[in-house]
Amino acid sequence: MQLFSSATGSEFLLLYTGLLGGCWLASKWLETRLRSPGRRDDSLDPESLALLAGGPARYADTVIADLFVSGALVQGEDGRLVARKGALATAPGGRALLAAPAPFASAEADRLLAIEANRAIARLRRDGLMLAPDALAFMRWAVAAPFIPLFALGLYRQRLESADGGPIGLLGPLLALTVSLAVIRMFHVDRRTRGGIAALEAARAKAKTLRAAPGADEAARAVALFGTGVLVGTAWEPVHTLRQQGSSADAGDGGGGDSGGDGCGD
DSSP states (O other), X not given: OHHHHHSOHHHHHHHHHHHXXXXXXXXXXXXXXXXXXXXXOSOOOHXXXXXXXXXXXXXXXXXXXXXXXXXXXXXXTTSOEEEOTTOOOSSHHHHHHHTOSSOBOGGGHHHHTHHHHHHHHHHHHHTTSBOOHHHHHHHHHHHHTTHHHHHHHHHHHHHHHHHHTOOOTTHXXXXXXXXXXXXXXXXXXXXXXXXXXXXXXXXXXXXXXGGSSOOTTTHHHHHHHHOGGGGTTSTTHHHHHHHHHHHHHHHHTXXXXXOTTTOOOO
16 A cells, blocks of 8 residues: 555556556456356347347347238327238247237337246346346456455545545546446346357357348348447338337436347346
């Protein structure tokens, strides 16, 4: 501690900023090193791929696209989605939407599919493609760990300067930034195992051509892997428009979720 307490204010701030950057890199390195290996599966259905690629929101995109392309789901005059009478679906998510008692807005699909999405996530965990709850909790604390001693060091120097009557300067905001970065890292952990990441990357590599005008039998898989943007310029572009409008409405209402790069629910 003598080294850090004897440094001038500007020297300490410079050192602290450098250490903060180092903590960020160490946090990312720990996430990579400590990630569970899991198991790779190259025969995943579109709904599973959607959860690995973008979480429950992408899952809903994929289910809607699949039903819309098959004609089981149509757009009503008011922009709401309506299940065609007598329409059937084979996937659990599709059956859940078709069972909706009344026309629903695109933004409501996430809520209607929440139970099926959680069931699919539980299955992916059992199959070793996503982190189990205890492994996820451990990973969250592990990626936050590098920031803890740095925060303690900054707090020590801040109290030392305060006791000596010296200027605290930018140390307070840096301490707040340290806490913020730790929280960000904790709640933006990629929830997939190494096997899950590898499975998604392999599926995307095999389906590069789907980015450009996917066919009717490929639309759901294309949306699962790359998002609704792949439907722009096709007959199913309304799915992209509806989902984008729904996302904007949610954002306007202050809605949000724990998505991050993984976007997969707990």
